[in-house]
Amino acid sequence: xxxxxxxxxxxxxxxxxxxxxxxxxxxxxxxxxxxxxxxxxxxxxxxxxxxxxxxxxxxxxxxxxxxxxxxxxxxxxxxxxxxxxxxxxxxxxxxxxxxxxxxxxxxxxxxxxxxxxxxxxxxxxxxxxxxxxxxxxxxxxxxxxxxxxxxxxxxxxxxxxxxxxxxxxxxxxxxxxxxxxxxxxxxxxxxxxxxxxxxxxxxxxxxxxxxxxxxxxxxxxxxxxxxxxxxxxxxxxxxxxxxxxxxxxxxxxxxxxxxxxxxxxxxxxxxxxxxxxxxxxxxxxxxxxxxxxxxxxxxxxxxxxxxxxxxx
Numbered sequence: 001x002x003x004x005x006x007x008x009x010x011x012x013x014x015x016x017x018x019x020x021x022x023x024x025x026x027x028x029x030x031x032x033x034x035x036x037x038x039x040x041x042x043x044x045x046x047x048x049x050x051x052x053x054x055x056x057x058x059x060x061x062x063x064x065x066x067x068x069x070x071x072x073x074x075x076x077x078x079x080x081x082x083x084x085x086x087x088x089x090x091x092x093x094x095x096x097x098x099x100x101x102x103x104x105x106x107x108x109x110x111x112x113x114x115x116x117x118x119x120x121x122x123x124x125x126x127x128x129x130x131x132x133x134x135x136x137x138x139x140x141x142x143x144x145x146x147x148x149x150x151x152x153x154x155x156x157x158x159x160x161x162x163x164x165x166x167x168x169x170x171x172x173x174x175x176x177x178x179x180x181x182x183x184x185x186x187x188x189x190x191x192x193x194x195x196x197x198x199x200x201x202x203x204x205x206x207x208x209x210x211x212x213x214x215x216x217x218x219x220x221x222x223x224x225x226x227x228x229x230x231x232x233x234x235x236x237x238x239x240x241x242x243x244x245x246x247x248x249x250x251x252x253x254x255x256x257x258x259x260x261x262x263x264x265x266x267x268x269x270x271x272x273x274x275x276x277x278x279x280x281x282x283x284x285x286x287x288x289x290x291x292x293x294x295x296x297x298x299x300x301x302x303x304x305x306x307x308x309x310x311x312x
Contacts, residue, residue: 001223002172005185006148007215007244007260008047008058009080011119012070014206016044016063016299018116023048023059024302026100027082028136028144031276031301032266037062038241041285042295050132050147053243053266053275055215056188057132057147062210065297069118073202074156075254077209080119081110081150081191083126089143093123096139117207124149129188150191151212155179155253157197166251167192170231171214183214194253213246213258221245224259242282243268277304 013019024031033047043062050057059080072078084090090111097104097113104113111123123145131146167173173181179194204210216224221238225247228235235249244260251257269280279296281289 001220001227003183003185003224003259004215004217004262005056005183005188006190007055007213007258007262008049008060009077009148009151009212010060010062010210012067012204012206012208012210013061013063013117014065014067014069015116016046016061016065016297019046019061019063020299020302022115025136026096026102028134028139029057029059030134030303032058033243033270033280034276034278034299034301035242035280035282036285036292036296038239038282038284041281041288041292044296044299046299047243047266047276049266050134052272054132055260055262056129056190057134059148064206068203068205070205070208071200071203072120072154072208073200074154074197076202076204077151077153077212077255078120078195079122079152080148080209081122081124081152083129083146083149084123084144085126085131085142085146087125090123090125092140092143115207119207119209147188148190150193151209152193152195153253153255154197154202155194166228166231166233170227185215211248211256211258213260215262216259218245218261218263221247221259221261228259242280274304277301 023029029048030051032049032053035045037043037045043064045062047060093111094104094106102113104111109125114120126149133144133146167181168175173183175181181192183190225235228249233249236247239246243266246258246260248258266275
């Protein structure tokens with residue numbers, strides 16, 4: 001039994017419209033699902049990914065309008081690494097971000113930048129995994145983002161040296177030393193690194209990571225639940241998230257982990273050619289549709305707009 005790699009990473013934003021503008025247009029990802037938070041249905045939950053919503057390409061956001069900007073600290077992920085295929089792609093992205101008003105910092109093999117909420121990213125050279133690309137008319141396929149390659153988290157000093165058993169012994173990560181870990185799935189890999197935490201206490205808000213989810217085979221999820229429980233961590237019941245099933249727990253450094261199934265995927269309630277075009281609600285919240293459609297700020301999926309009469 002082994003994890004398949006990354007499933008998704010979920011963040012917080014204060015502005016859904018800017019979220020769609022940045023990730024579906026500036027970065028060229030596909031908005032594959034427009035839905036709401038299971039626990040707070042008056043808040044959007046937006047999913048961006050490759051063309052198919054493949055695990056390993058998925059970035060998601062909870063929108064809490066007007067929420068204060070957060071700050072990453074101990075027990076929080078502070079940087080997300082997105083893969084590209086070449087140094088030429090790094091040059092392309094530096095120019096594209098600058099043209100859209102976003103500063104970046106380049107070294108030989110990476111390009112760092114932040115989104116409109118201050119969330120930190122690095123574009124890095126990623127080879128060996130099958131590319132997971134979205135299509136965008138202004139982004140050449142050879143320069144497109146090819147998946148989520150890694151994440152870096154701040155480790156509290158109190159557990160920096162003592163933790164290791166859960167990741168390596170239970171979840172199957174390889175410990176590379178110096179806080180570096182690698183998760184090797186059958187087809188995809190993921191780099192997960194702990195950095196020393198800064199002194200300021202972290203504050204969850206816009207521009208911070210809520211949780212990170214690892215992908216598992218559908219039939220293995222209950223065994224993963226048992227394994228995490230046997231490792232001494234409190235783990236939730238299996239929760240049906242419509243597009244996958246999930247269990248949640250906190251690892252010793254207090255980062256919220258999720259283990260999510262790869263099925264049924266995002267085409268379970270929308271045709272694959274029209275992902276993310278209509279508001280989809282969890283079955284338990286469907287009775288709220290009229291109120292939510294009036295409450296939630298209208299969002300246009302750029303992919304749908306491009307197919308409209310007169311669209312590009």
